[in-house]
Amino acid sequence: MPATLDARTTPRELLIEEVARVIFAGGTIIFPHDTSYGLACDPLRLDAVDRIYLQKRRPDHKPLTLHVASVAELLEYAPGNVVAAAVAKRLLPGPVTLLVARPSFISEEITAGYPTLGVRVPDEPLARAILDRCGPLVVSSANASGDPPYRGRGGLERLPAADLFIENGPTRYDGEAAIVDCTRERPLVLREGTLSFELIEARLGAAERQVVKVRR
Template sequence: MTDADPEPDARPDGASDPDVSAAAGTIREGGLVVYPTETVYGLGANAMDPDAVVRVFEVKGRPRDRPLSVAFADVDAALSATDASERAERFLRAFLPGPVTVVVEQGPELPDVLTGGRERVGVRVPDHPVARALAREAGPITATSANRSGEGSARRVADLDPDFRARVDAVLDAGETPGGESTVVDPERGVIHRAGLRADAVREWLASEP
């Protein structure tokens, strides 16, 4: 192998396949993993495991009545775990992967603690290969910023609060992320809960699609 050749199993975004596989194993065992997205670093746990989800709330210091979103590897995986309407499915396929959180009807397999007892859940398919690879290997994972609630989000692993980092089980470092925040939208009800990245395109879709 020459100096110019990539390392075996290396990803161009900085995290190797063995790293992702190890992190997925950590999540399957109930652990917490910091992972990169197309916005900021997120905190991932097994979204199907109520105990792991509770730990996310505790590590973030997040009130239980503030729901967590869920990241999937692709739209089909998101649809299989939710009861999205036909209109919501069209929206999902139009905007994901991408920096948009789509609120849809919760599926029966997602625990109530994830949604704060609500019947709807925020769905993400991050436009980042490491995040999607992690969700593909670990199953649906929580999608929330890797920080204490009320504090700034991290675009680099070096930006993580040391106390916060000490309470997670693994970190996938893929370099600096682009920043920003996702637009949160309920396409079935035509409501934008938070205007972030791609908000103008979301508004145009809501106005033009039946």
């Protein structure tokens, strides 16, 4: 079990600074976001990215996701993408991953060689405070590949190794993030999750679907 800080009892400033210390030193953390706990590191530290794959026993053909603190920051990874801007404005912060074209400064190791990058702005104040202090983090769910995600309701023994674990109780949502492809002329919903296709379509006004339904 990694070193642990409980966000419910630890002063917020102390907690954030300890997270930043670990991240800036090239470490990995487990922290709560809106749909699960995530195993995270600095995307520029490819040695730490490698450790995420190893710690999760995650196949290297499966990409990781980038979490950022705000919609404005997300759009820095999709300059000129009017579809991403419209989707982000209507759905974020929230349990949705946007697929955008991979920027040249993001390693293909993070996207597993795919030409797209998944980016999120989580609907969780603590997560956004961590991201605001540390900058963008590359994230995968904090579970061994194939195991159910940890959502703060038991299963601590299944957590992968990390340098620091931030406990904050149950996550806001008990389901997966939806995935919306923003590399097309119209947004394409690739996966439902906590948000259904119908809800996404209602918020966007128009969307196409190629949906894999996920158990909530």
